[in-house]
Amino acid sequence: MTRKKIPIKKIDNINARQVTFSKRRKGLFKKxxxxxxxxxxxIALIVFSATGKLFExxxxxxxxxxxxxxxxxxIQGLDNPSIGQQLGSDSFGMLPLRKEIEDKTNELSQLNEEELQGLKIKELQKLEDILQRRWTTISKTKEAKLMEENQKLKQSFLxxxxxxYESFTCSSSEFPPDNGSSDTSLKLGLSLFE
Structure with missing residues (x-):
């Protein structure tokens, strides 16, 4: 019995992606x-995970x-003082950007329930506040979409x-009028359209 060949594309499920990463990393290191x-x-092998963890x-x-x-x-490595100084210095204004990227990467990994060990109470409360704000934003967005969809459905229904109503009144007008004294016609109408 042969194995089923899987398509080589990004795995959408985060848990499945993490499991696959762990298994394949171990297999790669074994090979x-x-x-x-x-x-x-x-041989030297370096792997960075999606969360920024280093495996080597x-x-x-x-x-x-x-x-x-x-x-x-x-190629001269980072041991070269001139290159190290260029990369380490803020001559290009990159230091604040690097720090922000590092902070956002850590925040993202924590929001994905990774690297939560060792966090202090204040950091956990900050993470909870971020999640609460995002939950509120998502709820408001979904509520607005539902209200818009509800309005469209109302208009479609009306x-x-x-x-x-118009097709009913058109078909009832096809009958000849009654010249008698009694009024036997049936009149229906919706007050919504008056």
Missing amino acids: AQELSTLCDAE YASSSMQQTLERRNQHSG QEQRQS
Whole structure:
């Protein structure tokens, strides 16, 4: 019996995505270790999760492997003071943006119920306030959409009633008028349309 081939696309379910990430990461690290052992290859593997967590595997030393890679390709690493200073300095105004991205990434992972361990009471209360504000915003948005949809349904219903009334009055006018003294005609009408 063969395995079912899954399409390679982003998994929408967060829990299923996390489980798949964990299993595949372990499998990837196992394959890297096997390749290193079988072929006597020096391997360094770095993985960042969607929440920003770092996972790494190195057959020997990660630092030595990265240095060797940088020497081999002619790229100077972050050990170079000029590059390190450029990246670390705020000459481009990037420091506040980096801090904001880091804060938002942490906040997002906490809202996804990840990395909640070690949070203090004030941080948990802040997280609760954020969730409450978002819940209120979502509720108001949904309420507005429902009110709009309700209004459209009312208009559609009234239009159907109007058409039904008009078709009934048109069909009743096809009868010849009674010239007698008694009025035997039936008159129906809705007060909504007067």
